[in-house]
Amino acid sequence: MSGSASKPRPQFRNIGISQILSYRLPPAGKSSIFHRVSGALLFLSLPLVILPLFALSVSSPESFASMQAYTAHPLCKLVLLVLIWGYLHHFCAGIRYLTIDLHIGVDKVSAQKSAGIVFGVSLALTLVFGLKLFGAW
Template identity: 70%
Template structure:
């Protein structure tokens, strides 16, 4: 009998949360996970936040004024900031996936760079529009 046949095979067990926190994911994997998170966020926010806000804003001038006052609160601005990040990330990652579908940047290094670029651009857009939202100018 050969030596390789007598070696015990490695066992793979379920991972715990502490194991998952120690993994170092590449930028493309982080962009992919955040793309799913941002898509779920936007999907859930549509009927719960965006449609009611829009419906109230077009009802009458009085309800628009009430909605505008409510939207100027810091808590609402934080919610809107998170939704802006979700939109920007989902949009940028969607463009990345369209280019990958066209077989542009499928190699390992360009894919990692584009994943990091998506995350960086989405955060930069969120900061710029967040500053505008909070009245920096």
């Protein structure tokens, strides 16, 4: 076999910071990144938002009333909505990864479909909980 007849192998390199916004990931890649982002968001918000609100809600009836007044602010509701999305996306993507660990849906087409399902279900559930949070019913 002659070395001059073979094509050079393509080289894949890491992308630079300037290329991040123009890089097109498949849905499975986006789902993976959002799974990590939502996990980090939940982990970091635990001592800053979730535990303090929980402590206020169970201390006394007066502290529950103050927590209720605090969370009635639209900006606080927006933060809670982001946390709701983070939890729901992390939960749905986690179920997706558990099925992949069981070797279910590992082919490319199934992986893309399950990633789309994760986005659809988590956003639909976030919409339902968001409507409830903002007082639609």
